Amino acid sequence: MQVRMKDIADQLGVSVVTVSKVLRNHTDIGPATRRRVLRKVKELNYQPNLAARSLVTRRSYTIGMVLPHLRHTYYQEAYHSIAEKTAPLGYTVLISISDEDPAAEEKEVRQMVSRQVDGIILASVRAPGDVTLLRELKERKVPCVLIDRKFRGMDSHFVGTDDRAMGLMATEHLIEKGCTRIAHLRGPDVSTALLRLKGYQDALRRHGLPADNDYVAGGRGDDQTGYETMRKLLKLQPRPDGVFCYSDPVAAGAMKAVLEAGLDVPSDVAILGCGNMHYSDLFRVPLSTIDQRSSEMGAKAAEILLSLIDAKRPRRPRTILLSPAIVSRQSTARL
Numbered sequence: 001m002q003v004r005m006k007d008i009a010d011q012l013g014v015s016v017v018t019v020s021k022v023l024r025n026h027t028d029i030g031p032a033t034r035r036r037v038l039r040k041v042k043e044l045n046y047q048p049n050l051a052a053r054s055l056v057t058r059r060s061y062t063i064g065m066v067l068p069h070l071r072h073t074y075y076q077e078a079y080h081s082i083a084e085k086t087a088p089l090g091y092t093v094l095i096s097i098s099d100e101d102p103a104a105e106e107k108e109v110r111q112m113v114s115r116q117v118d119g120i121i122l123a124s125v126r127a128p129g130d131v132t133l134l135r136e137l138k139e140r141k142v143p144c145v146l147i148d149r150k151f152r153g154m155d156s157h158f159v160g161t162d163d164r165a166m167g168l169m170a171t172e173h174l175i176e177k178g179c180t181r182i183a184h185l186r187g188p189d190v191s192t193a194l195l196r197l198k199g200y201q202d203a204l205r206r207h208g209l210p211a212d213n214d215y216v217a218g219g220r221g222d223d224q225t226g227y228e229t230m231r232k233l234l235k236l237q238p239r240p241d242g243v244f245c246y247s248d249p250v251a252a253g254a255m256k257a258v259l260e261a262g263l264d265v266p267s268d269v270a271i272l273g274c275g276n277m278h279y280s281d282l283f284r285v286p287l288s289t290i291d292q293r294s295s296e297m298g299a300k301a302a303e304i305l306l307s308l309i310d311a312k313r314p315r316r317p318r319t320i321l322l323s324p325a326i327v328s329r330q331s332t333a334r335l
Helices: 005-012 016-023 031-044 050-057 073-089 102-114 132-139 163-176 191-206 223-233 248-260 294-310
Strands: 062-067 092-097 119-122 144-147 157-161 182-186 216-218 242-245 270-272 289-291 319-322 325-327
Touching: 005 016, 005 031, 016 031, 031 073, 062 073, 062 102, 073 092, 073 294, 092 102, 102 119, 102 132, 119 294, 132 144, 144 294, 157 163, 157 294, 163 182, 163 191, 163 242, 163 270, 163 289, 163 325, 182 191, 182 223, 182 248, 216 223, 223 242, 223 248, 242 248, 248 270, 294 319
Parallel strands: 062 092, 062 119, 119 144, 144 157, 157 319, 182 216, 182 242, 242 270
Antiparallel strands: 289 325
């Protein structure tokens, strides 16, 4: 027999209106009551009649999520947090992959809009000054929250990590470990990569170390780029003794190149990544990295998007910058 909202209300001794408000994420329900209702919803495996709800609310109860890729567990963890926040309210999250291609991203976003999603969570691959797609979403009144990557020249709802702080933190960690010739394997021309590069440069300047342009290379976020770029850097004289990598996959490729060259990680070259992806502690040399708090990012983005979907009028754009944290492992354990 299908569970009804009335069944949940009767078992908890609350009104059907209260259950309905919790399922619609209304803010006038106290946290204790909200937790009780959501617990009971899960226990009874309540499945809302979405067709009926859609007719009444004029919503599709779908959220679009457009990502550059799913190679990195960073985005997977964000997705799981978003689904965990939205599923009890009857939402389905649709994922599309742009594969770091702006044209593909534009196509995927427009397809999401044509499917009449209630809102979009976007990790954009566009250059930081290209706001044309965001303007289009705003004109169409499609609620949108940016994650991980942000833009200049347009106020948007955004949740991500302080990328400049990441670059500063990563480089200073390598300096503290005794590295003096620090390279940076950079990412693509998006805000995350540009700000991490800025943090790297700031740290070198702060500690009076040379900022050699030959030590900055790369341009993508995958392991193959990390491998090929690191092989080239190892031919420099003098070669780097520390490497800050845009992402953990880039760091994995860099580590492979260093070990193949017969060098030791970290004694000859210390390596540090970004993202704290699952299994980075299981590498041949466990990888030091920076935790970007991806699960928290996803949860915060979901909360903002749900509030935008429920809002009766436009909300002032919010920016949430999460503080990164070093995860120190063997790949930088020089001292």
